[in-house]
Amino acid sequence: MTADFLIYGIINTIFVVLVAPLFVSLVKKIKAWTQGRRGPSIFQTYYTFLKLFQKEVIFSPNASWITRVTPWVCIAAILTASLFVPLVYVTSPAAGIGNIILFLYLLVLARFLMALLGLDAGSAFGGMGSSREMSVAAVIEPTTIIVFAALAFVFKSLNIIDMAATAATTGTPVTPTLILLGISLFIILIVETARIPVDNPETHLELTMIHEGMILEQSGRNLAILxxxxxxxxxxxxxLLINLIVPWGIATSLLPFVLATAIVLFIIKGAILALFMGLFESSMAKMRFFRLPNLFMMAFFFSTLIIIIEVFA
Incomplete structure (x- = not known):
């Protein structure tokens, strides 16, 4: 592992932790505006996390070691996965970091542990959320594999860091293939983050919640980590969507001005994507559970079409 990659890892990890709550707040703010409300401050998610870290952790009497370990393993898996996707600076990959297959396995590991967490507390709502999560996963994971296979065909690589480096240095012309890939990645983004029309991250209505059902029994620091x-x-x-489809501005050197410009541009592009996500959610109602495969099939069809085009065209 080179010193350059070590710096990349430090920058990427610190930046993703600092900026992640901002995009959550931005989506909530946009949704509030579309509903004629003022909405929370864009810093509200930061305040919420700080408040949760100060609260006591309470465990269910039925909880085992799974409940105690899962938040820490989940944050470790997701932070490791974040190293696979350059945010503001890209360098040469090292030690297998960036491999697209390992990236998907890390996401699946976090999902599997979250499902166990929902079951471990012995709550009916947690079991319902875990059951729904696994049902959705059984349908969306084959689609996710096909979408990432299309990504590998388009960029001729199985390493996400190499893809980002290619996009940053040579640019990616806007083609029909890239547009279809962007739509597929956006659908994966909506599904994997449990947003409308798949799930409503702001609800606690037991008949509709999926993600919230699994963490309903969590509190304090553990809830904040999740x-x-x-x-x-x-x-x-x-x-992943921004830096592969719209790669302009990602830094390829550690010059302070270049790095600062990349940070500002990423926040701007992320804010625009959060705006689109908020408008997309506000324009749709939550789908019935058994109609969700219709949404997934769109990503599956587009990605399959991309693979056929890349192989035979």
């Missing part, structure tokens, strides 16, 4: 993990996952998937 929510931060979710925010980081959202930011990482946003960065």
């Amino acid at each position: 929510e931060i993990s979710s925010a980081i996952k959202q930011t990482v998937l946003m960065a």
Whole structure:
């Protein structure tokens, strides 16, 4: 592992932790504006996390070691996955970091542990949330694999860092293939972050919640860690879409001015994507559970079409 990659890891990790709550707040702010409300401050998510860290952690009498370990393993898996996707600075990959298959396995590990967490407390709502999460995962994960396979075909690489480096140095012309890939990645972003029309991250209505059902029994520091993990996952998937489809501005050197420019541009592009996410959610109602595959199939069809074009065209 080179010193350059070590610096990349430090910058990427610190930046994703600092900026992730901002995008969560921005989406909430946009949704509030579309509903004619003022909405929370863009710093409200930061305040919420600080408040949760100061509160007591209470465990269910039925909880085992899974409840105590899961928040820490989830945050470790998601932070490791964040190293696979450059946010503001890109360098040469090292030690297998950036491999697209390992990236997907890290996301699946976090999802699997979250499902166990929902079951471990012995709550009916937690079991319902875990059951729904695994049902959705059984449908969306094959689609996710096809979308990332299309990504690998388009960029001729299995390493996300190499993809970002290629996009940053040579640019990616806007083509129909890239547009279809962007739509597919956006659908994966919506599904993986449990947003409308798949799930409503702001509800506690037991008949509709999926993600919130699994963490309903969590409190204090553990809840804060799980929510931060979710925010980081959202930011990482946003960065994957931003820096591969709209790569302009990502830094390829550690010059202070270049790095500062890349940070500002990423926040601007992330804010625009958060704006689009908020408008998208506000324009749709939550889908019935058994109609969700219709949304997934759109990403599956586009990605399959991309692979066919890349292989035979």
